[in-house]
Amino acid sequence: MRNAEPDSEPRMARKRGGGSRHVLDALRDEILELKLAPGTALDETALAARFGMSRSPIREALIRLSAVGLVQMLPNRSTIVAPLDIATLPRFVEAVDYLQRATARLAARHRTEADIAVMSRAAHDYDVLCPTGQALALSEANKVFHMSIANAGGNRYLAQSYERMLDEGRRILHFHFAHVRKSGSEFPLSPEHHLMVSAIAAQDEAEADRLAHNHTRVFEDRIADFMKVTYLEQPGLGEDGA
Template identity: 45%
Template structure:
């Protein structure tokens, strides 16, 4: 017999706005809710069996993370992909990723190094199992552990938002990544970063972070070249 919370309506009633936020975020990141799709407070409230107030709060939080867009006429929609903005996204990601990784190498404590390694181990388990949703979330968790070890809250907050936006790009081409790189290669993606942080080598950490960003860029552009976006509205 399925657990009671397996019914989304029951879960939403028990957990309110937090559940709505987490469920909508999951659907957006995994592209179950497509880029550009309109979102209606009333319909969502009916779907989750709640009033419009927690739905509105959840949508506002998603908007603050850049996953939902509020148009001037108050229409809500899943933020479209703006592929032409991809170079700017990569530039911003590269700068922040280099900064937080360098700071982590310089400032991390032994405890923070352990947390980084534990986060990477959880990510590797997800890679081995082929669980895309877990891989996406745990990859983000790994990088945020690094950012927190750098002890700059402003950089961490900005990095968090960029990583969230990048999760949708990852889901868009996960199949391509797995077919082209394979789980063995994906499992080595973080090795150089972790080693540099362990050795407290700021220059090497920054170089490794840059390499990691460029690998993400290369994979995504290769995916686009394969014309795997045919027929999908991306903004």
């Protein structure tokens, strides 16, 4: 009986929505899909009411989202969805490029046969999702593929930095997905994924580096045209949150 009262709130949180993990997953998906636009205020009290739990798990989820760059905690103790500043996009692409090339080279140097199997499966899973138009699942599959390369490289510091960049890039990808939907086109397959796997399997570091660099250029080209339009349409773009 002594433990019943202290444990009642965590049990209630888990029953109602799985605690901070449930909040984290729900808010992350809404931010990535742009259902919560850049710059949107995230009120802890309102979120607690929405998820049917105390503010403690809400606060924990927001802190974890802040750690991966998806929300921004301001000096006045308020929290907002992290703005997307189109002016910094070239610097973002530059950082992704360096990390992508470094992880590809390391993967080519250190990969095992098991790593190649994981990469090949991830590349296939991405292609299978393309015709479905499931944007959130597709951006997750893209991240899983690239992290399979980073993990094969065996450098957890690079892999952790790269994962954060990929998470930030998922929001940018969703602008692209919205553009694809409007045009009525299908989501593009990524033959570059399979070419990268082949180069890594052959332990050709130079080719893996070249393909990783080209893949970044493909990403940049795909977003360049419609970002000019969404810069004007989407709230929170071009703001620094200050």
